[in-house]
Amino acid sequence: MRLLPHPATEDIQLTEVLKALSDPVRLLVVGRLAAHGEMTCSTAGDDLGVHKSTASHHYRMLREAGVIMSKQEGRKKYISLRRDDLDARFPGLLDSVLTAAHEPV
Amino acid sequence: MRLLPHPATEDIQLTEVLKALSDPVRLLVVGRLAAHGEMTCSTAGDDLGVHKSTASHHYRMLREAGVIMSKQEGRKKYISLRRDDLDARFPGLLDSVLTAAHEPV
DNA sequence: CGTATAGTTGGATGCATGTCAAACAGTTAG
DNA sequence: CTAACTGTTTGACATGCATCCAACTATACG
Numbered sequence: 001m002r003l004l005p006h007p008a009t010e011d012i013q014l015t016e017v018l019k020a021l022s023d024p025v026r027l028l029v030v031g032r033l034a035a036h037g038e039m040t041c042s043t044a045g046d047d048l049g050v051h052k053s054t055a056s057h058h059y060r061m062l063r064e065a066g067v068i069m070s071k072q073e074g075r076k077k078y079i080s081l082r083r084d085d086l087d088a089r090f091p092g093l094l095d096s097v098l099t100a101a102h103e104p105v
Numbered sequence: 106m107r108l109l110p111h112p113a114t115e116d117i118q119l120t121e122v123l124k125a126l127s128d129p130v131r132l133l134v135v136g137r138l139a140a141h142g143e144m145t146c147s148t149a150g151d152d153l154g155v156h157k158s159t160a161s162h163h164y165r166m167l168r169e170a171g172v173i174m175s176k177q178e179g180r181k182k183y184i185s186l187r188r189d190d191l192d193a194r195f196p197g198l199l200d201s202v203l204t205a206a207h208e209p210v
Numbered sequence: 211c212g213t214a215t216a217g218t219t220g221g222a223t224g225c226a227t228g229t230c231a232a233a234c235a236g237t238t239a240g
Numbered sequence: 241c242t243a244a245c246t247g248t249t250t251g252a253c254a255t256g257c258a259t260c261c262a263a264c265t266a267t268a269c270g
Contacts, residue, residue: 014132014202014205014206014208015126015127015128015129015132016127018123018124018126018127018202019123019124019127021120021123022120022121022123022124022127023120023227023228024120025228027119027120040246040247041246041247042245042246042247045247050228050229050230051229051230051231052246052247052248053229053230053231053232053247053248053249053250054228054229054230055247056247056248056249057227057228057229057248058228059247060248061227072236072247074236074237074238074246075236075237075238075245075246075247076237076245076246076247077246077247077248089205089208090201090204090205090208091201091204091205092197092200092201092204093198093201093202093205095197095201096195096196096197096198096200096201097119097123097198099195099196099197100119100194100195100196100198101119103119103194103195128257128258130258145216146216146217147215147216147217155258155259155260156259156260156261157216157217157218158217158218158219158220158259158260158261158262159258159259159260160217161217161218161219162218162257162258162259163258164217165218166257177217177266179216179266179267179268180215180216180217180266180267180268181215181216181217181267182216182217211270212269212270213268213269213270214267214268214269214270215266215267215268215269216265216266216267216268217264217265217266217267218263218264218265218266219262219263219264219265220261220262220263220264221260221261221262221263222259222260222261223258223259223260224257224258224259225256225257225258225259226255226256226257226258227254227255227256227257228253228254228255228256229252229253229254229255230251230252230253231250231251231252232249232250232251233248233249233250233251234247234248234249234250235246235247235248235249236245236246236247236248237244237245237246237247238243238244238245238246239242239243239244239245240241240242240243240244
């Protein structure tokens, strides 16, 4: 099991998080992670409508912004929401975004 | 008094709002509007550290995303937060962002 | 009318981003 | 070992964006 570089909780920047969440594809991924917990990249990226390399790019954005955790296990990579870290740093932010993301168009 | 085009409340898109809030300059402007209410563009743009045309660009981003209201009066333009509209559409979002924006680095 | 004020617009520039395709790398299975 | 699987990296491309400067518009003031 290998860990990838992630920003420390106190280094998570609000503007970076907001930018990470401001893409429809990434918002969809975050919604899935919130609903289902830890998933592999392929599961999270299923039916996203983008190429797998594009999805990989989005995972990196989310990780570098401090929104998700990644850990490699064998040939699979598991990603999960850093919910506690985000709640500690920006209380209520993630919940309001997730609620808003479920709203009807 | 002239009104400029703004998106209707139900047309405000979450990703657009998040993108609008993901810039440090715009976040600063929104914080000022939240603290002081309606202000002119020059007041809101005071000491932002950017050229007035850059500030004007940011106001347009915020307006088109549905974050602020603009109304022209004479040669001054007043901008204000669309707090009620944002609260109605995305409950808790604006408050959590404003709270987060006040956090120490 | 002429001048000052408040903002916008257009051009230019450099940087970031979203996307795909193809090649690559690491891991597991037969 | 060979082949399949999982995901990343690189290149290419188009787009968008933050920024400044200069010119412009519109309004107000003398």
